[in-house]
Structure formats: structure tokens, C-alpha cells
Amino acid sequence: MIEILLTVAFILIAILFSGIKRKLIARMHNRVGPPIIQPFYDIIKLFSKEKPQYLNPIFNAVPYVSVICSFVILFIISAALLGTSFDFDYNFILLGYLFILLDTFYIFGAVASRNPFAIQSSVRELLLMLGYELTFLMVIAVFFAKTEIVSMGAYALEYGFIHVPVASLLLILVGFVIVRVTPFDVVNAEPEISGGFFTEYYGRDLALIEIAEFVKDLAFGLVAGLLLLGKVYALPFALLLVIFYALMQASSPRYCTFRTAKLFLLIAVIAFIDLFLLV
Amino acid sequence: MHTTIFPIGPQHPSLKEPIFLKLYVEGTIVRNAEFNLGYAHRGVEEKLENKEVDTVLHAVQRTCGICSQCHSLAFLRAVEGAGEIKIPKRVALQRIIIAELERIHSHMLWTGVMMHELGLETLFMYFMREREKILDVFDDVTGNRVHHSADLVGTMKRDFSEDDIEFILKSIDSIKQNVSNYQDVVNTHDVIRDRCIGKGKITKADARKFGLVGPVTRASGINYDVRVNSPYMGYKFVKVKPVVRKEGDAQARTLARMDEIYESIRIVEEACGKIPRKEKVPKYPVKRIAQGYGIGRVEAPRGENFHFVKIENAKTKRVKIRTPTVANVVVYPRVLQGADITDVPVIVMSMDPCISCMERVAVIRKGKTEVWTSHELSRGRKND
Numbered sequence: 150m151i152e153i154l155l156t157v158a159f160i161l162i163a164i165l166f167s168g169i170k171r172k173l174i175a176r177m178h179n180r181v182g183p184p185i186i187q188p189f190y191d192i193i194k195l196f197s198k199e200k201p202q203y204l205n206p207i208f209n210a211v212p213y214v215s216v217i218c219s220f221v222i223l224f225i226i227s228a229a230l231l232g233t234s235f236d237f238d239y240n241f242i243l244l245g246y247l248f249i250l251l252d253t254f255y256i257f258g259a260v261a262s263r264n265p266f267a268i269q270s271s272v273r274e275l276l277l278m279l280g281y282e283l284t285f286l287m288v289i290a291v292f293f294a295k296t297e298i299v300s301m302g303a304y305a306l307e308y309g310f311i312h313v314p315v316a317s318l319l320l321i322l323v324g325f326v327i328v329r330v331t332p333f334d335v336v337n338a339e340p341e342i343s344g345g346f347f348t349e350y351y352g353r354d355l356a357l358i359e360i361a362e363f364v365k366d367l368a369f370g371l372v373a374g375l376l377l378l379g380k381v382y383a384l385p386f387a388l389l390l391v392i393f394y395a396l397m398q399a400s401s402p403r404y405c406t407f408r409t410a411k412l413f414l415l416i417a418v419i420a421f422i423d424l425f426l427l428v
Numbered sequence: 429m430h431t432t433i434f435p436i437g438p439q440h441p442s443l444k445e446p447i448f449l450k451l452y453v454e455g456t457i458v459r460n461a462e463f464n465l466g467y468a469h470r471g472v473e474e475k476l477e478n479k480e481v482d483t484v485l486h487a488v489q490r491t492c493g494i495c496s497q498c499h500s501l502a503f504l505r506a507v508e509g510a511g512e513i514k515i516p517k518r519v520a521l522q523r524i525i526i527a528e529l530e531r532i533h534s535h536m537l538w539t540g541v542m543m544h545e546l547g548l549e550t551l552f553m554y555f556m557r558e559r560e561k562i563l564d565v566f567d568d569v570t571g572n573r574v575h576h577s578a579d580l581v582g583t584m585k586r587d588f589s590e591d592d593i594e595f596i597l598k599s600i601d602s603i604k605q606n607v608s609n610y611q612d613v614v615n616t617h618d619v620i621r622d623r624c625i626g627k628g629k630i631t632k633a634d635a636r637k638f639g640l641v642g643p644v645t646r647a648s649g650i651n652y653d654v655r656v657n658s659p660y661m662g663y664k665f666v667k668v669k670p671v672v673r674k675e676g677d678a679q680a681r682t683l684a685r686m687d688e689i690y691e692s693i694r695i696v697e698e699a700c701g702k703i704p705r706k707e708k709v710p711k712y713p714v715k716r717i718a719q720g721y722g723i724g725r726v727e728a729p730r731g732e733n734f735h736f737v738k739i740e741n742a743k744t745k746r747v748k749i750r751t752p753t754v755a756n757v758v759v760y761p762r763v764l765q766g767a768d769i770t771d772v773p774v775i776v777m778s779m780d781p782c783i784s785c786m787e788r789v790a791v792i793r794k795g796k797t798e799v800w801t802s803h804e805l806s807r808g809r810k811n812d
Contacts, residue, residue, distance in 0.1 A: 341442065343441055399550045
């Protein structure tokens, strides 16, 4: 029960963190920016729009499936942070797969929409997935191989970034793509491919996808905090990551798609070597 | 490989004005490109017919929101040429000060938008902040921030006071330092260089063949600038050094425009120093020009701006406007061929298109274009 309460709290915090990110970016731009609770207003407004009428069942299902997937990710992290009975063995592997699954759902939705921008976005995501999703899985594996623990709840390595510095650095780099900030946010590059995956979504469906995205961002921050600093500092570290990524978003231009893909393949190779040396 | 159509526009986040770019894409490479215009046609030329010259001047200044003064100068050059009207040196220099300030703010706006296309929103906002200083200068010296309406035939609406000149010099001095810092970022940032160098390359031969104008052609190595080749008004009294680069790519065009900001600042400083302090600006404009015709060529921020004016019975019989974007837009299909989709916004924006003021006539009925004769166009309707 308490895991569910924590999950709900995390969902609200995820939306709030998104507001903080927007405010920070605005201040960097020398703008006043929206209020921190603006994402709540946005979501309420999107829910008040009329129900979209789509014909494609896959396209219809993706917002619901992706938001459920993101909630499950948060639930697993909540259980791990609290150390309750829902913290099962090898849950970190499931967590990695759920992150991949979430992006896969977006690709399904994008292809089903038949929008050229969305399809181009999914092509970019497929290119990048080879590098960053593999790296994400391997980096998590490095942390758990170091501690020889099988569940996230039992993970007790404090200040993990000192013990596995390379993997820690790679985790932060992978975060650029997962959280979608410049210079590696080529999947959502507005000037070229408009709204990317979500070009055709609107109203309630878009609200659900936005929630899933906010939750994914927070989930990544919590996982990174758990691995790099320990359970107690997971949430403060997630906030710190939000600030860091907001500053990066405000201060760097977007990189080319193919060079980003090549860079993340290289990062995957480094992660593999790091894991290989440890195992 | 299968070719798909990738539409950019008429409404798209990378476009600030409506134009339809139809890209034929194989994978992510553009194999062919077409463009279609006509989404922002306002019928400017038709509106300018059969009206008194000062009324037309008022409307001409509203052709473009960014280079309002350049349209004003081109029209005045044509009208003052037709009427053989001589303007005092003080007026001539004041006119080009406003034109050069306009060039500075246009190039700052453009560089900001280019940074937005590259994903660097912060620099976009910083450039807009600096641009505000120029708009404040316009507000101070002309009374209007965007459409300055500073000129009249043979004179100016407002004469610059000593305080105005001091304010102009103070403002451009503060801009100079900040723009220099931002230029360092544009020059040295690896990602910006990587995304601009070699992209949208236009050779010197192509620039000549397509008849390109402005910073686009100067970035391809052609030293052509109306301010130098055919000096007009205050440019007869100041020295202009065109910024010419050889590379011809998006990076060269970016840097050419940024260097032009410095050149314009230098011209403004020189012109402010050369304004004759004791000379008087004529109080009243020249009202009646019975008949005649003239052409006016000026160097707008985007290149050569051309006006043809024919006056009959003290009214404009015909006003023809050719904005620089008309000359530059024809090269889009050529530069986009072989480009990656990632580079399309950068290449398109590096040409600095200004769509609304280039829109003239596009008659399309049932998907087919129609050709109108000049007589029909002057009447505004097709012959039965």
C-alpha cells in the first residue's frame, strides 16, 4: 500500500520537476518563464479537450500502455527505495527492459500515425536505441556486479560513483537521450521533425504521453541517484539532475543524428568493456 | 530506395513565415526539393497604384517588418530620381544611419533564429535582448519601433538632435561588446561549426548563375554590394567595406552576417560623425511630382532591393518591388539536394528568407497556375 502512495507522490513530483526545469530554462533565457505548477495546468487543459477520434487501434492504445508502463517503473523504484516485499530479485533487469519498452511503444505509436515527422523520429530513435539503451542496461549491470546484490532494494553501495566512476559518467551521458535534452535530443528535434513521435497526438492522449515522459525523467533521476549516491539521496539527486540537464539544455546546441548515434555506439562499447573487466 | 515526400510547411516550427517545401527523401537524404509560395500574398503592388506619392511611401514602408527603411529608401531613390529632387547631406546621412541600424537588428534577429534552428535557444534570447536596444533607438529617433516611417520625399519626418546621436552611439557601443561575446560562441562552438561547415554549399559559379544577392552571394566570394557598386544617399559620404567570404556554406553565411553587424556599427559611427551640424533639414516634403519614372536599388539586409516607380498625373501608375528573397529563394532546390533532413532547417535559414514581403502574385485555379498579362494585372482581374 505504501508503495502505491509513494508512486502517486512521485507522479506529482515528476510533473513538478518538469515545471522546475521549464522555469530554470526560462531564467537562463532571460525570461520570466511559466509558474512552476504550469505542467499541472497544461495537463488539466489537455484532459478537458474533446476525445480524439482515431481509427488505428495501436495508435489509440500507445498513450494508455505507455503511461501504465511508466507507472510500473515508478512502482518498482518506490518498492526498492522502501525495501518492501514488492522488491523482488533481479528487478533492475526488468526496470531496464521497461525503459526500452516505453520507447518501443512510442515507436509503435509513431509508425501507426503514418506522420512523416513521427516516422523520421522513430527512425532516429531506433538508431540511438542501439547505443543508449544497451549502455543503460550494461551500466546498471556494472553497479550490481560490483556489489553482487540481486535486487535494487538490497543495493547498499553508498557513493557508488567513487567505486565505478566510468559507469557513473556513462549513466549521466545516457541520461541526455533518455531525458531528451540537447545536445542529444535529436529524437525530439523541433526544427526538423516538429513534435517528433507525438506530432499526431492531442488532447487526453497527449496528456497521458506527457505524464509518461515526466515520470520517465524522474524515474531515471531516481535510478541514477540510487546507484550513484544511495537510497537516501535518490530524490535530491533526481532534482540535481533536473537542474543539470536544464542548464545543459539552455547552453548547448543540438548535435547531428548520425554523429549522436555513432557516439552512443562508442559509449556502449566502453560500457561493455567496463562490464567485461568487472565480471 | 523508396522515395517518400517530407513536407516542411506551410506551417512548421522551423518556419517563421509560410512557405511550402516539398522534399523528396530517400531514407534521410533529400533527393529533390520543390517549393511553393502564395500563402502570404497581400497584393501590395496593386494597393500602391493610382495613389499620391506620400501615401504610397507610407504603404511601401510597411512592405516588410524587418527592413522597412530599405523599402522606403528604394522607393525614395526611384521617386527622387524621377523628380530630380536633391536632398541635403544631413538628410542623406540620417537616412542611412537608420538603414544601417536596421541591418544590425535584422542580422541579430537572423542569427538568433539560426541559433534556434540549431537548438541553442539561449543565444536566440540573448540576441533578441540586444536587438531590443536597436528598437529602443528607433523608438527614440523616429517615434516608431518597427515601421519607422522616418522619411518623406526630399526630407525626414524628424531631425536628429544631438541627444539622439549620442543615444545612438551609446547604444551601438554596448551592443558591440555583447555581440562580440556571442560571436565567439558561434565561431568556436564545436557543435555549431560541425552543423554549419560544408552545409548548403553554394559555389561562386552557382551564385552568379542563379543571380543571388546580399550576404548569400558575398559568402560565396562575389563582391557585390549596391552600397559600393552604386552608392546612394549617405553612402556617397562614408566608406563601405563589403564582407566577402569564399567558403559559400552555412557557416560562411553566418559569419558574413555577423561581420556585417560590425561593419554597420562602424558605418553608423562614421555617419554620425559626418552629419553637418549647421545644415537644416527641409521642413516640408516635395508634394508634387507631375510625371516620370525611376528605379531605386538599395542594399537591404538580405541583399539588393529593387523598386520601379512610374508616376503619371502626380499619382503612381505602377510600383514594382523585387525583394532580395525573390532572388535568393530560387536556389533552394539546388542547395537542398543531397542534404540530410537534419541539415534542412539550417540550410533554409542560412539563406535568411523573408517570405511575406516577397509574395507577389500566384494565381492557381483547380491546381493549375494561370498566366496573367500585365494589362490584366493592372486591372486586378482576368479578361473575359
